[in-house]
Amino acid sequence: xxxxxxxxxxxxxxxxxxxxxxxxxxxxxxxxxxxxxxxxxxxxxxxxxxxxxxxxxxxxxxxxxxxxxxxxxxxxxxxxxxxxxxxxxxxxxxxxxxxxxxxxxxxxxxxxxxxxxxxxxxxxxxxxxxxxxxxxxxxxxxxxxxxxxxxxxxxxxxxxxxxxxxxxxxxxxxxxxxxxxxxxxxxxxxxxxxxxxxxxxxxxxxxxxxxxxxxxxxxxxxxxxxxxxxxxxxxxxxxxxxxxxxxxxxxxxxxxxxxxxxxxxxxxxxxxxxxxxxxxxxxxxxxxxxxxxxxxxxxxxxxxxxxxxxxxxxxxxxxxxxxxxxxxxxxxxxxxxxx
Ligand code: ADP
Ligand code: MG
Numbered sequence: 194x195x196x197x198x199x200x201x202x203x204x205x206x207x208x209x210x211x212x213x214x215x216x217x218x219x220x221x222x223x224x225x226x227x228x229x230x231x232x233x234x235x236x237x238x239x240x241x242x243x244x245x246x247x248x249x250x251x252x253x254x255x256x257x258x259x260x261x262x263x264x265x266x267x268x269x270x271x272x273x274x275x276x277x278x279x280x281x282x283x284x285x286x287x288x289x290x291x292x293x294x295x296x297x298x299x300x301x302x303x304x305x306x307x308x309x310x311x312x313x314x315x316x317x318x319x320x321x322x323x324x325x326x327x328x329x330x331x332x333x334x335x336x337x338x339x340x341x342x343x344x345x346x347x348x349x350x351x352x353x354x355x356x357x358x359x360x361x362x363x364x365x366x367x368x369x370x371x372x373x374x375x376x377x378x379x380x381x382x383x384x385x386x387x388x389x390x391x392x393x394x395x396x397x398x399x400x401x402x403x404x405x406x407x408x409x410x411x412x413x414x415x416x417x418x419x420x421x422x423x424x425x426x427x428x429x430x431x432x433x434x435x436x437x438x439x440x441x442x443x444x445x446x447x448x449x450x451x452x453x454x455x456x457x458x459x460x461x462x463x464x465x466x467x468x469x470x471x472x473x474x475x476x477x478x479x480x481x482x483x484x485x486x487x488x489x490x491x492x493x494x495x496x497x498x499x500x501x502x503x504x505x506x507x508x509x510x511x512x513x514x515x516x517x518x519x520x521x522x523x524x525x526x527x528x529x530x531x532x
Pocket of ligand 1: 271272273
């Protein structure tokens with residue numbers, strides 16, 4: 194049998210494939226909250242226990258899922274967000290692969306409770322591992338709650354690979370803060386082991402979203418950045434007197450989606466130029482807005498890396514926007530270095 198090719202059982206295949214979307218509690222939180230956002234929620238609550246290893250629960254007031262469709266939600270490649278190949282070129286939702294819930298169902302104990310506003314009753318679905326989903330109806334609040342318990346309970350190797358509770362909590366917390374910055378118009382509440390950590394007001398103000406995460410004191414250190422055009426950039430950057438030791442406080446959103454880009458980071462730093470103290474980095478939250486067909490978000494399963502078709506233009510816009518914002522700012526500097 195050795196060296197012969199064997200087609201994997203669906204059960205094995207599903208668990209392996211699940212590992213690409215669901216890698217840790219933070220990735221579960223990201224996928225669940227993005228689903229709530231795609232469902233047009235205006236308020237989202239995220240609860241975790243034990244770094245999310247024991248429990249992750251995301252509750253929203255979004256459109257819900259009609260009873261008939263609930264079993265489909267946990268099926269692989271089942272999505273309400275794209276229907277055809279051409280839709281792929283004009284994606285305006287955060288999700289589109291139809292993999293997140295099916296992956297979670299394969300590697301945890303998953304429960305969905307959901308009710309669309311025009312349905313009298315809601316639907317509860319529970320599923321775990323290879324078991325068939327159990328579905329029932331019940332009186333529920335409008336919106337959707339997804340609960341993920343005992344992540345990787347059926348894959349000991351994966352479970353062992355999870356970090357300690359403190360580390361996993363930090364990862365979830367930083368994902369939540371980016372989700373808050375990405376969506377200042379959504380009220381996001383984040384609860385860890387019963388304690389409220391963040392609660393953004395959801396009033397549309399990016400500054401208020403930043404304050405919800407960093408605290409009030411930072412607000413005096415920030416400059417508004419506004420760069421209109423086909424490539425539009427807006428956001429907040431710190432005055433060059435408010436600096437961190439690392440680049441962790443520089444983040445980017447493309448059409449409200451968090452992205453990682455070394456090139457954009459370098460462009461921002463070029464915008465600061467000589468103003469920065471050596472080895473220190475600014476705070477910066479920048480939203481880049483492009484026509485959706487000018488970027489390809491389908492490059493990476495986690496969708497963190499995107500391909501910008503006009504990257505050079507975007508980079509030069511970012512650099513100029515930062516430089517202009519700093520030049521316009523007239524407050525005298527009061528140096529304050531952060532850890
Ligand atoms: P994708 O987001 O790529 O479509 P998911 O597996 O994350 O795939 O979700 C599958 C489907 O379940 C979604 O397309 C959507 O129709 C539905 N769904 C998931 N979460 C929610 C939610 N919070 N509210 C409403 N519908 C949801
Ligand atoms: Mg999704």
